[in-house]
Amino acid sequence: MLIVQISDTHIAGWDKKAYGIAPVAENLSTCVEHINQLIPKPDIVIVTGDITNSGLTEEFQQAASLLNKLAVPYYVIPGNHDDRSNLLSVFSGTACPVNDLNQGQSGKNQSNNSQEFINYVVDDFDVRLIAMDSTIINEPGGEICGKRAAWLDECLGENREKPTLLFMHHPPVKLGVIESNIDGFIGSERLGTIIEKYSNIERILCGHVHLPTFVRWCGTIVSTAPSMGMRLSLDLTMEQPSKFHLESPTYQIHHWTADNNLISHTVTINEIDQAYLFEEH
Ligand SMILES: [Fe+2]
Numbered sequence: 001m002l003i004v005q006i007s008d009t010h011i012a013g014w015d016k017k018a019y020g021i022a023p024v025a026e027n028l029s030t031c032v033e034h035i036n037q038l039i040p041k042p043d044i045v046i047v048t049g050d051i052t053n054s055g056l057t058e059e060f061q062q063a064a065s066l067l068n069k070l071a072v073p074y075y076v077i078p079g080n081h082d083d084r085s086n087l088l089s090v091f092s093g094t095a096c097p098v099n100d101l102n103q104g105q106s107g108k109n110q111s112n113n114s115q116e117f118i119n120y121v122v123d124d125f126d127v128r129l130i131a132m133d134s135t136i137i138n139e140p141g142g143e144i145c146g147k148r149a150a151w152l153d154e155c156l157g158e159n160r161e162k163p164t165l166l167f168m169h170h171p172p173v174k175l176g177v178i179e180s181n182i183d184g185f186i187g188s189e190r191l192g193t194i195i196e197k198y199s200n201i202e203r204i205l206c207g208h209v210h211l212p213t214f215v216r217w218c219g220t221i222v223s224t225a226p227s228m229g230m231r232l233s234l235d236l237t238m239e240q241p242s243k244f245h246l247e248s249p250t251y252q253i254h255h256w257t258a259d260n261n262l263i264s265h266t267v268t269i270n271e272i273d274q275a276y277l278f279e280e281h
């Protein structure tokens, strides 16, 4: 199974660049075209939050117009730059199946906490996917409150065997950069206590920090995906203010192999994209 992860697209509206500089819509369009040409074809695409730059409906509409060109199903969750109700007004149905509430579709997409949080389960593939809403309204940091933790515990308890991936915007562990250490994550210990109970969680896939990172945490691995061309300028001194660099559109492919391993590749779409044979050089 192939899962493509796009994160932090920060779409800023028609004909607008994020922060006036980053050509995010153009980058996302390039990225979608690249994904559509992948062989083998991916099974699904997940978009791990900060879909928009300001949470506006027109930004979500532009993001949807680009993401709808994907040739495979995609799923979205909110980030701190997004707005839950505006997101739900644009992405409904398959892209964000929170509306399939307790409709007897057990084992498929489900949620038990209405639209208060954008949480759902996708159970149609070899790997089970659990989408978690880690956002706090008008705050940059993340949170898993008691209600979200209880929902997650119940979902995980339904199937302790099937390989499972969680995806949420905020990494629950400090990654040594401002966006993680300063923004914070309320309820990290609460979440960790639940994660430790289940040995079938292959990975927690996150975004938010605009950098590809991997870290062991509570018996699983937390990874973060790069953004859509706005790379966090790496500064381990964590001096304010934080800065970003422009980079080529970048995404990740998570390959669940026949050997039951989850192997992650970071794909950068370079302008010079020619392949050379090792034996000829
Ligand atoms: Fe972001």
Ligand SMILES: [Fe+2]
Residues within 6 Å of the ligand: 050, 079, 080, 081, 169, 207, 208, 209
């Ligand atoms: Fe974020």
